[in-house]
Structures are given as C-alpha cells and as structure tokens.
Amino acid sequence: MQASDKRLKIAGSSLLGVFARCTEKVVLVPQDAEPDAIEVLAEGLKVPSVRLLAGGSSVLGSLVAGNSQGFVVTHHALEAELEALREHGRASRLPARINAAGNVILANDQAALVHPGLSSRACETVAETLGVTVAKGTIGGLKTVGMAAVATNNGLLVHPRITGAEIAVLEDLFELPVDVGTVNFGSPLVGSGILANSRGYLAGDETTGPELGRIEDALGFLV
Secondary structure (H helix, E strand, O other), rough: OOEEOOOOOOEEEOOOHHHOOOOOEEEEOOOOOHHHHHHHHHHOOOOOOEEEOOOOEOHHHHEEEEEOOOOEEOOOHHHHHHHHOOOEEEEEEEEOOOOOHHHHEEEEOOOOEEEEOOOOOHHHHHHHOOOOOOEEEOOOOOOOOOHHHHOOOEEEOOOOOOOHHHHHOOOOOOOOOOOOOOOOEEEOOOHHOEOOOOOEEEOOOOOOOHHHHHHHHOOOOOO
C-alpha cells in the first residue's frame, strides 16, 4: 500500500473503485486488504471500514452498489455476505443476468442511473433497496454507468465523452451539478479509480494534480 495526500493503492492497484465501495456511512474493503490501506480509507472518507467479500470475490466495487439506505449486490452473493451488509442497511441480490452491480448502478442517496438492459424487476429491486428514484441510461455511450462516473450527495464526476443529452438526464435525475474528468493519468473510467462521499475522497495513486483538482471541484470539496 502507498498513500500520498489523496492518492492510494490497494494490493498494488490504483483501481480503488473496483476493489472497494463507500457510502456516507461505511467503506467496504476486501478481506485481504492491507491494514494500513484500510486505515487510510477510513480516515480519508471519515467512515468505519468493513471487511467483506462479494460472491467470494475481492472486487467489491464492481460487485456492490450502495448508499446510506442499503446495498445491491451480485446475484452470486452468499447469504452470510448479505447478513454482514444488513448490519449497515438493507441488502438485496440484483435479480439479473448482469451480475456486476457496482459496474451497472450509479447511485447516491437520492437517485440511481442503471444499465439500460436491466429488467423492470431489477430496477424495482434497486429502487426499493436503496430508497431512490431509478432511471436507465448511459454515460459516454457506456452501459457500465457505475464505472463511468462517481456520484456523491454533492455532485457528479463523469466520463469526458458524455453527451449533452446524457448530462441533461443526470442533472434532472440527481438534481446536482455534473462535471467531466479523468483519473489515474487519463483514464476516463472515473468510477474505477475514485472512492468518494460527501465527507472526503481518495483517488488511485497514478492520479495527477490537475485530475485531483477537477475531482475536488466536481464533488464539492473546493470552497
């Protein structure tokens, strides 16, 4: 693990949003994450950490979507994993062939944008579990909206190829400002490299100073 200011690696990877998932109340980290990395995450996001696996996998960020009300997880999740999550809110399996819930759901405490291929039943599960308004859509033409953007209760940072029409959908749905940016020295998949809530954020270790500035501006950390 390496950490410098707001930059971090977990298990040698800068893909923080693939391996961990945070909300306003908790940060979920893999069972095998280094203790010092977990400490940095908890301090940076100002929430307690919870060690977990999802369907036996360490890629929690890809397999779990969540907010203050609850969590929607891969349909491969074990009952013991769901029970662990239910100590921190509601928890439901995503009833869909597409099982990487964190990749296909972008959520904060008010709304969720989901993969356009999700069924009505899957959308209802997201709405009921997270307690949010749900809409289907894309970001930059990508259906994996959970990796193409980061949403907190203060703002959204999204893939730089997002269209004007897609921005309008997000602004109407989330009722928050939307800005574009990159992470990890130019990656447009900002959701893969950033963990953020309204209290703080951390970005992958390869993220540049200008990228950090854009993240802070978009997510409301600049006063």
